Amino acid sequence: MRSKTFASAVAMLFVVAGVTPANAEIVITQKAKKFDKKRIEIKKGDSVKFINADSIAHNIHSRSRGNKFDLGVSKPGTSVSKVFDKNGKFKVRCAIHPKMKLTVKVN
Amino acid sequence: MGVPVCNKNKLSKFAITMVATASAFATFVSTTAISAEKKSREEWKKEYVRPSTIPFPTDNPYTAAKADLGRTLFFDPRLSGANYISCGTCHNPSFAWGDGLAKGIGHAMTRLGRRTPTILNLAWGEDLMWDGRFESLEQQALGPMSAAVEMNQNMKAIVAELEAIPEYRTLFNVSFPGKGITVDNIAKAIATFERTVVSGVAPFDRWIAGDENAISASAKRGFDLYNNKANCVACHSGWNFTDSSFHDIGLPDKDIGRGKIVPGVVVMQHAFKVPTLRNAVERAPYMHDGSLKNLYSVVEHYDNGFVKRPSTSNEIYKLNLTQSEKTDLVEFMKTLSSKDAPVALPRLPAYDQTVAGSLNVSPAAGPSADSGTPSVQKGSCNTFLMHYIPCSK
Numbered sequence: 001m002r003s004k005t006f007a008s009a010v011a012m013l014f015v016v017a018g019v020t021p022a023n024a025e026i027v028i029t030q031k032a033k034k035f036d037k038k039r040i041e042i043k044k045g046d047s048v049k050f051i052n053a054d055s056i057a058h059n060i061h062s063r064s065r066g067n068k069f070d071l072g073v074s075k076p077g078t079s080v081s082k083v084f085d086k087n088g089k090f091k092v093r094c095a096i097h098p099k100m101k102l103t104v105k106v107n
Numbered sequence: 108m109g110v111p112v113c114n115k116n117k118l119s120k121f122a123i124t125m126v127a128t129a130s131a132f133a134t135f136v137s138t139t140a141i142s143a144e145k146k147s148r149e150e151w152k153k154e155y156v157r158p159s160t161i162p163f164p165t166d167n168p169y170t171a172a173k174a175d176l177g178r179t180l181f182f183d184p185r186l187s188g189a190n191y192i193s194c195g196t197c198h199n200p201s202f203a204w205g206d207g208l209a210k211g212i213g214h215a216m217t218r219l220g221r222r223t224p225t226i227l228n229l230a231w232g233e234d235l236m237w238d239g240r241f242e243s244l245e246q247q248a249l250g251p252m253s254a255a256v257e258m259n260q261n262m263k264a265i266v267a268e269l270e271a272i273p274e275y276r277t278l279f280n281v282s283f284p285g286k287g288i289t290v291d292n293i294a295k296a297i298a299t300f301e302r303t304v305v306s307g308v309a310p311f312d313r314w315i316a317g318d319e320n321a322i323s324a325s326a327k328r329g330f331d332l333y334n335n336k337a338n339c340v341a342c343h344s345g346w347n348f349t350d351s352s353f354h355d356i357g358l359p360d361k362d363i364g365r366g367k368i369v370p371g372v373v374v375m376q377h378a379f380k381v382p383t384l385r386n387a388v389e390r391a392p393y394m395h396d397g398s399l400k401n402l403y404s405v406v407e408h409y410d411n412g413f414v415k416r417p418s419t420s421n422e423i424y425k426l427n428l429t430q431s432e433k434t435d436l437v438e439f440m441k442t443l444s445s446k447d448a449p450v451a452l453p454r455l456p457a458y459d460q461t462v463a464g465s466l467n468v469s470p471a472a473g474p475s476a477d478s479g480t481p482s483v484q485k486g487s488c489n490t491f492l493m494h495y496i497p498c499s500k
Contacts, residue, residue, distance in 0.1 A: 033352075056341045056421070056422060059374055073421055095353065098233045098239060
């Protein structure tokens with residue numbers, strides 16, 4: 001009961017302070033020239049972390065209207081992250097390997 | 108959400124972290140340790156087993172009648188504006204479905220900007236053409252046909268032209284009951300035929316299947332180099348010896364390739380489709396610009412002959428191959444040739460003999476001479492379907 005009250009107090013404090021709740025980070029792994037998922041649904045403000053677990057370089061980019069971006073080349077063993085701060089459905093691809101396709105739906 | 112979620116904040120159940128969403132902080136890069144895979148020869152061999160079936164899309168499934176019709180269309184020069192260029196003119200089965208030229212030649216002897224790619228094994232392809240502009244074989248089939256510098260066919264006229272040939276009416280009605288001759292069905296038939304063009308069993312395949320005498324010791328050493336020191340496998344992977352990827356391999360020409368299709372992505376500048384290595388011996392010269400005359404030259408290019416620029420592929424680096432290693436690599440690639448049986452040309456449907464008429468074509472004339480076809484200057488880009496010539500837009 002005490003912790004519930006404490007939680008409410010903390011939540012109220014943040015609301016008063018205009019602070020938004022923490023956003024989630026979704027992990028996508030690139031392995032064997034594939035994304036480990038073909039489609040994900042996330043919330044606005046969430047980030048997607050792309051981990052290159054392959055032995056070759058990859059790229060992450062999107063040409064979807066309203067959310068075009070290019071995260072450049074990610075070498076083996078590195079990761080890049082992208083915050084999705086717009087609602088919509090976006091196609092994310094590796095420009096180098098066109099068979100790598102991921103749809104990100106942001107609600 | 109149905110996806111793994113990493114909660115960054117584990118210090119407190121109620122702790123809340125403010126996440127900056129400004130674009131300047133929207134991306135970041137970190138490094139983690141990933142150990143490189145080391146595989147034995149036997150493990151690598153498992154990755155090169157031939158598939159047992161050809162994939163066909165659900166919206167254009169295989170039928171024998173459709174494949175036969177596509178084969179007839181593929182070799183019929185009447186699909187070009189001046190009626191003298193067929194798909195098979197450039198994709199000549201005697202050259203392993205290429206043309207043996209450094210750069211293709213199109214309508215009115217127009218020299219094209221890139222080498223003619225083979226159509227071998229395109230059933231497994233993705234984003235077709237050197238620059239990947241077409242997502243399907245159905246789209247691709249119409250590209251060269253309608254490009255003014257290639258086959259220069261007026262696509263508004265092609266249906267009527269084929270309708271005037273009685274046997275084509277029959278063949279289309281058999282393959283597409285109730286629909287007959289349409290531009291889409293022309294594309295579907297040609298694409299279906301193209302998917303059946305698969306390289307045959309080569310000495311390499313017999314080795315993979317267990318025949319140790321199928322290839323030489325030098326070729327086996329070449330296979331080991333291919334998958335390790337020479338790093339060819341980074342892109343030319345799997346039974347078809349391509350992963351359909353795009354790379355700038357450091358050829359010193361001005362053609363930016365996929366950079367036109369995917370502007371703004373640095374690594375796509377000067378990037379081109381990784382071609383299959385199947386039957387490569389029969390398909391010289393090499394590269395998108397036809398600048399390398401034989402496979403030894405290709406190996407030397409990758410060893411130390413490339414230019415380094417911001418877009419150069421991460422997989423391209425100095426290899427320090429010895430002369431004998433280069434020879435082994437070439438010997439290995441030679442084992443990929445299946446020496447397929449000669450391809451018989453189809454008998455082409457005859458014109459209607461029951462009605463009077465004349466053909467309004469002039470093979471000696473340039474693109475502007477064909478009725479209804481817009482003129483185009485060499486090297487320009489007034490159609491999105493243009494095949495080889497880099498667009499200036």
